[in-house]
Amino acid sequence: MATLNLLILVCLGYVVLLFGVAFAADRMAAAGRGAWLRSPLFYTLSLSIYCTAWTFYGAVGNAARSGLEFVTIYLGPTLVMISWWWGLRKLVRVGRSQRVTSIADLISSRYGKSNTLAICVTILAVLGGTPYIALQLQSITLSFSIFAEADPSGLYREGSSVFWVAAGLAMFAILFGTRNLDANERHHGVVTAIALESVVKLFALLAVGIFVVWGVAGGVGPMMDRIDASEIGQWNVDAGRWTTFIFLSAAAFVCLPRMFQVMVVENADEGHLRTAAWAFPLYLLLMSLFVVPIAVVGLDLLPEGSNPDLFVLTVPLSQGNEWLAMLSFIGGFSSATSMVIVTAMALSTMVSNHLVMPIWLSTQEGSGSLSGDVRHVVLVARRVSIAAIMALGFFYYRLSGGGAALASIGLVAFAGISQILPALVGGLFWRGATRTGALVGLSVGFLLWIYTLLLPGMGGALMSSSVLQDGPFGIGWLRPQALFGIEGMDPMVHTVMWSLSLNTVAFCVASLLSFPSPLERLQGAQFVNVFDHSVAPRGWTGSVAQSEDLMIMTQRILGAGPAQEFFQAEAEQQGGRSSLPEPTPAFLERLERELSGSVGAATAHAMIGQIVGGSSVSVEDLLAVADESAQLLEYSSQLEVKSAELSRTARQLREANTKLTQISQQKDNFLSQVSHELRTPMTSIRAFSEIMRDTDGLTDEEQTRYAAIIHDEALRLTRLLDDLLDLSVLESGQVSLNMGGDTLRSVLDRAVSSALAGTSKTLTVRRSKASERIPLHTDLDRLGQVFINLISNAQKYCDADDPVLTISAHDVGGQVVIDFADNGSGIPAEARSMVFEKFARVGGDKAGGAGLGLAICREIMQRLGGDISYLPGQGGAAFRVQVPLAYRQAAQ
Amino acid sequence: MSNSEDRQPQGVRPSLFLERQSYRRRRLTDAARLLPILGAALIAIPLLWPEPGETGAVTLSSAILYIFTCWGLMILISLIFGFAARRTAARDDTDPDTDRWQR
Numbered sequence: 005m006a007t008l009n010l011l012i013l014v015c016l017g018y019v020v021l022l023f024g025v026a027f028a029a030d031r032m033a034a035a036g037r038g039a040w041l042r043s044p045l046f047y048t049l050s051l052s053i054y055c056t057a058w059t060f061y062g063a064v065g066n067a068a069r070s071g072l073e074f075v076t077i078y079l080g081p082t083l084v085m086i087s088w089w090w091g092l093r094k095l096v097r098v099g100r101s102q103r104v105t106s107i108a109d110l111i112s113s114r115y116g117k118s119n120t121l122a123i124c125v126t127i128l129a130v131l132g133g134t135p136y137i138a139l140q141l142q143s144i145t146l147s148f149s150i151f152a153e154a155d156p157s158g159l160y161r162e163g164s165s166v167f168w169v170a171a172g173l174a175m176f177a178i179l180f181g182t183r184n185l186d187a188n189e190r191h192h193g194v195v196t197a198i199a200l201e202s203v204v205k206l207f208a209l210l211a212v213g214i215f216v217v218w219g220v221a222g223g224v225g226p227m228m229d230r231i232d233a234s235e236i237g238q239w240n241v242d243a244g245r246w247t248t249f250i251f252l253s254a255a256a257f258v259c260l261p262r263m264f265q266v267m268v269v270e271n272a273d274e275g276h277l278r279t280a281a282w283a284f285p286l287y288l289l290l291m292s293l294f295v296v297p298i299a300v301v302g303l304d305l306l307p308e309g310s311n312p313d314l315f316v317l318t319v320p321l322s323q324g325n326e327w328l329a330m331l332s333f334i335g336g337f338s339s340a341t342s343m344v345i346v347t348a349m350a351l352s353t354m355v356s357n358h359l360v361m362p363i364w365l366s367t368q369e370g371s372g373s374l375s376g377d378v379r380h381v382v383l384v385a386r387r388v389s390i391a392a393i394m395a396l397g398f399f400y401y402r403l404s405g406g407g408a409a410l411a412s413i414g415l416v417a418f419a420g421i422s423q424i425l426p427a428l429v430g431g432l433f434w435r436g437a438t439r440t441g442a443l444v445g446l447s448v449g450f451l452l453w454i455y456t457l458l459l460p461g462m463g464g465a466l467m468s469s470s471v472l473q474d475g476p477f478g479i480g481w482l483r484p485q486a487l488f489g490i491e492g493m494d495p496m497v498h499t500v501m502w503s504l505s506l507n508t509v510a511f512c513v514a515s516l517l518s519f520p521s522p523l524e525r526l527q528g529a530q531f532v533n534v535f536d537h538s539v540a541p542r543g544w545t546g547s548v549a550q551s552e553d554l555m556i557m558t559q560r561i562l563g564a565g566p567a568q569e570f571f572q573a574e575a576e577q578q579g580g581r582s583s584l585p586e587p588t589p590a591f592l593e594r595l596e597r598e599l600s601g602s603v604g605a606a607t608a609h610a611m612i613g614q615i616v617g618g619s620s621v622s623v624e625d626l627l628a629v630a631d632e633s634a635q636l637l638e639y640s641s642q643l644e645v646k647s648a649e650l651s652r653t654a655r656q657l658r659e660a661n662t663k664l665t666q667i668s669q670q671k672d673n674f675l676s677q678v679s680h681e682l683r684t685p686m687t688s689i690r691a692f693s694e695i696m697r698d699t700d701g702l703t704d705e706e707q708t709r710y711a712a713i714i715h716d717e718a719l720r721l722t723r724l725l726d727d728l729l730d731l732s733v734l735e736s737g738q739v740s741l742n743m744g745g746d747t748l749r750s751v752l753d754r755a756v757s758s759a760l761a762g763t764s765k766t767l768t769v770r771r772s773k774a775s776e777r778i779p780l781h782t783d784l785d786r787l788g789q790v791f792i793n794l795i796s797n798a799q800k801y802c803d804a805d806d807p808v809l810t811i812s813a814h815d816v817g818g819q820v821v822i823d824f825a826d827n828g829s830g831i832p833a834e835a836r837s838m839v840f841e842k843f844a845r846v847g848g849d850k851a852g853g854a855g856l857g858l859a860i861c862r863e864i865m866q867r868l869g870g871d872i873s874y875l876p877g878q879g880g881a882a883f884r885v886q887v888p889l890a891y892r893q894a895a896q
Numbered sequence: 897m898s899n900s901e902d903r904q905p906q907g908v909r910p911s912l913f914l915e916r917q918s919y920r921r922r923r924l925t926d927a928a929r930l931l932p933i934l935g936a937a938l939i940a941i942p943l944l945w946p947e948p949g950e951t952g953a954v955t956l957s958s959a960i961l962y963i964f965t966c967w968g969l970m971i972l973i974s975l976i977f978g979f980a981a982r983r984t985a986a987r988d989d990t991d992p993d994t995d996r997w998q999r
Contacts, residue, residue, distance in 0.1 A: 082935070086970055232957050282971050
């Protein structure tokens, strides 16, 4: 019934379905309708390429040989997934923020965009990946052969079928894996196809498992009894292998190029990890749930010596359930194809970006800007790489003959690729990790892996049995499977332990001893502190106008449309009107990131470096930048000082202006007051002189009275003019002081007697003559003038019935203080500030003064270096005169 | 990470409810970090089981039961954490650009 032809037909139909799904998904994504393609479910399912044909078929084989040991391969990834908060979250964030295209790109980007490192990782990945691909091809042919045995026509030829399978897979990978150049973009078609394949393989394995448990064994209870009764019925797992394999699978889960591709590069949303953290372990649990039952039933039912790796197929076949066998075949086919496609994509990206592009670039060197269509070159390189990798896998399969147990090849590949782990983890969590350290560690681990595992595993052709037995040149402690003389270890455990531990030690020691380049340190900070700042550091310092060259290069890589769009957007962001942006460091940084999505970090860096010239950053550059900013700081602080000075000057100017305005106002007021003061006596003089001139028959008495009035007014005018003159002399500072020495007492004596002479009003002056024995050195006449003024003021204005003026003098802190206080009603508070102003008179001009007396007093006292002020709170009006004790400076 | 956890908005007195919520969120991340250690410990326990042939050797069926139970437990806790983290993340949408997981 299930003839080979039918099988091939089903296979082809399945492949056509895959093509259709991938095509439809790509179309939907391009039309913008594929939002559900980016759901966490698809992400989780695409992670399931971890389960290859090796796990699909090999897990049962492994279980049949060594019981539960197979489960380690699933437990490792489970632990990694549930610790996503610690590790994967950071890895994915770094991958997204740096637009990483592959694991080699990540490592190279972390360690200063070193291409050497990228080449190392690429070679390691290709070396580890090729046997793995061969393994998948082998599993497909093996499963074909099972059906071919049952087919009577005997048309099946192994070699050609492998070739066609390999060719078909290469074509699928080329068609859907290299559609768009930007390797960092999502490959919706491929991801959707492998998600479908994940569902198919899970469904197939579950179907076989359910058939075995309920169809053959008759339920869970009998199945468990059967398990215990079988030859693998007891817990029998070597502790070393148990822990080593869990660790190894966990490491490989992160480091495998295909896992990195789906987990980091194809990740559309960091939040998907949250779902995958439980959904993917669940998937793994379901995948391994029925493995032991199938193995036990297979051991029971099938004849001795049949291949346990194919129990998944042979058990349903032996029970005559050919449709189930067909389904299981499709499941195994799915596992193999999805793995091969993604591995080929991931490896081709690495090979084209890190091997082909640098070589091609170096052949282009010297021609300034790039010639030829880089875009085309990259795509061709990637397609050829896929074909080459598939061919490598095919030839490896043909050469090795496909004899070894499936599981062991898988583990060898795991051990190889895990050598990246120290550099990866160190790069993510340790800022001190350097390029040299990563290179040394990788090399040590890589060589140990080849020497202790790969070569001995390949048989006598590459490593003679004498070397294996006695070590190279008979050196015992260098025996490949017993390094340092430690024997009896499982070869796998031996290799993993020595290679990874020495790798880590070499990595740490070399990192500690070496010094990283500036770019490495920048990238290191960027990676380790990715959650603090998701913006890349400034790398480029080029500032020469090479925008056009950059544009030409970018067009060749991204294509004309996207490149122009990118440059236009950048130019708009910079605010310029031209379509070409200035090559600022920020722009170059973004451009590099954009290009690295297509050709990888190291190549993009090198390409921009070729145009902008020189290395991006050196310590000198950084120092220059620091210097420049220090100068800027200094300059701006100078500017600040100057601006503060300017504003201070402006304030002073404003103040001076206000003062001038006030003075001008005062002058106007003064003039109008003076003219007013002069007009009053002039008016009466004119009036009385006109009366005397024009009126006839004036009596003598009248004439005398009028003449006396005219005389009095003339005197008043004279006094006013004298005062004005006095004041103007004092104010202009042209007064010459006539310094002399005397006691205060005698000055006061003279002042009192001259002030009180010739007046009718009585004023009692109280003095304490004992305290007035203070020697003065000043202009005695001027001081006397002040005293006279004060005493006559008291005489004129004191409104008490029995006016008394108290003069007291004392010495206060180097100054003689003389208080003149009367017992009148004093000066009202609101007028006190005005009494020293010119023409200020309190309570009208009943006493007929010009209002200049106190103004003159104040001017005199200021000239003499003293002061005069109103003294409140003394009962009546009180003035305080302050005279310096030993006044010398006024004479100068 | 711990720095940002202790950060409080200046001058704003968070209410008791918010305080409780952010406290819960922090403990949730603690649980997420501890889960792999718990898982590793659970998986390492079979190493202590007696060798086959010795007295009290473990049958494969009970080993399967143990391993798959632990596995299921890890998945369950991870699931609960995933949903709880999603819920708190949905509420904490004040600054989606910053790393909301860290808080």
